[in-house]
Amino acid sequence: MREITFSEALGEAMLEEMQRDPTIFTYGEDIAKQGGIFGAYKPILGKYQDRILDTPISEEVIFGSALGASLAGMRPVAEFHFADFLFTGMTAVANQIMKFKYMTGGQGKIHLILRGPDGISKSAAAQHSESIETLFMHIPGIKIIVPSTPYDMKGLFKTALKADDPVICFEHKMLYAKKGPVPEEEYYIPFGKADIKKEGKDVTVVTTSRMVHESLKASEQLVKEGIDVEVVDLRTLIPWDKELVLESVKKTHRLVIIHETWRRGGWGAEIAATVQEEAFDYLDGPIMRVGAKNVHIPFSPPLQDFVVPDYNSVINEVRKVLNV
Amino acid sequence: MQHDKEFLIGFYRTMVRIRNFELKAEELFLQAKLPGFIHLYIGEEAIATGAMANLRKDDYITSTHRGHGHMIAKGADVKKMMAELYGKETGYCKGKGGSMHIADVSIGVLGANGEVAGGLPIAVGAGMAIKMQKKDSVVISFFGDGASNRGAFHEALNWASVYRLPVIFLNENNQFASTERVTETTSVQNIADRAVGYNIPGVIVDGNDVMAVYEVVKEAVDRARSGGGPTLIEAKTYRIKGHFVGDPVLYRNESEVNEKWQFEPISRFESTLFEMGIITDAEKESIWKQAEQEIKNAVNFAEKSKYPEPESALQDLFESDTGYDY
Structure with missing residues (x-):
């Protein structure tokens, strides 16, 4: 199968749906000429120019x-530039849209659709590095997509562009350039369907976005130690695929939840609570969570590396849950 | 400008209908029949009435927490409004919104709004949609003097100007933001002066003169329909009642209110109609009676309606599912 980047997958989703539906248009800062601060819109530059608008910095x-x-009949796709700047216009999201x-x-x-980059990059520091998807899971009223691969990006975004509800899409900055297989033929991925990125029998790892790749990397190391990890990519957080998670835990009897956002009060706590409520008897050990330490994302590389989890954090937590 | 009798009497009728709705809402609230908060439009009826006479059904408005008058003038069903004030299942929002969140998207009312200035960005979005769709509809965004001190006002005016959107920003300066006087909280004498900063026309009008409001809004609507972009209109008025029903009103004297009451819009317009020989005592009486009856019917409808089933609280979050069960 051909391979394209995460950005190209977003671009293809936009172009295919814009051709089908003339009410789709998109706007935000630095997108119409520059293609977005991380080039996410580069694939669509030069096409549908009257439906891609640069705007004032007025979140x-x-x-x-x-x-x-949207109430007046259009399908707007508004870019938030950096997830951190959702706060700048947050009242319009939380008090109005939702x-x-x-x-x-x-x-x-x-x-x-509200869409844009989140997560860390190379030392962007505290106001350009946040992952705040948990907030949108906590407050009712918006569906959340958090794709990890070009295939998922395209399929989920096409579904979002046909949905009749508000959707927020968090695209991890470090994924835009990542390549992956995407079929030529058209497809859609429904919301609420998790994807098992790697099957395993010893421990279930539930994760999303960039941490899917860190978890896969961890599983490669752990398999050498004889530990067979199942990596479940939720893909959407509202709705989230409770059935698949429960099914996997009933098989492996162990659960670790991994996210880049803060561990304290992060969405992993919601998953953990649900699993212990509904599958307590199947668990052979405590549910563990991996997340950023409860401080802001610091600037200096060794500080950022210390605060934000990576594959090593996944390995450590999986070993802990298996008592090895 | 010459207008026929029916057109002018229509203004009077709409203002009287709004007044009657508000007087009844106040009475019901004081009888503890309505939950929540009620913000009355008494004394400001001329603005919604004069402005809305310029709109078609395919035009949009965004309203405020003081929005009953806007709804009625845009053509809303007072029965469904009253039922919503009661929190009944037959209300506009099935009892989920109450007075501050009444909307009727089918007639272009994109919501009252509990957030000061919350409607302005929404109005700008409707304006963008109209422009993308190459239609000649317009949007009127109503907002108070307090809203003009919020960032959303400034962002919205700049944006609408940059894209020349068909949005009329209609400021209802009733002199008070909650308990605070506009003169003590606002850097300019006239809110319309702020239009200069956004390179759009800024106009001041006597908000208690329904004909003047009609004329000024007409010019702005005509400009917007023909691609001329937004206008900021400041309609100067006075909030006769407290911020909400039950407000102890510690921030002004009764004598000030009594003085302002002399200029309230309905009796002013009534005098004009009598002077012009357009209305008779009998016609006047009939208009008030009809309005009273209409509101009485609305109250009956609301009181006879059922409260929503508690489980219905779990509906309407999303279009495609209930959205609470995960």
């Missing part, structure tokens, strides 16, 4: 206008 309007545009349909008794189709 509350970037987000809030997406609600107005509440409108519920508050009005189900009125309107809020078909809008």
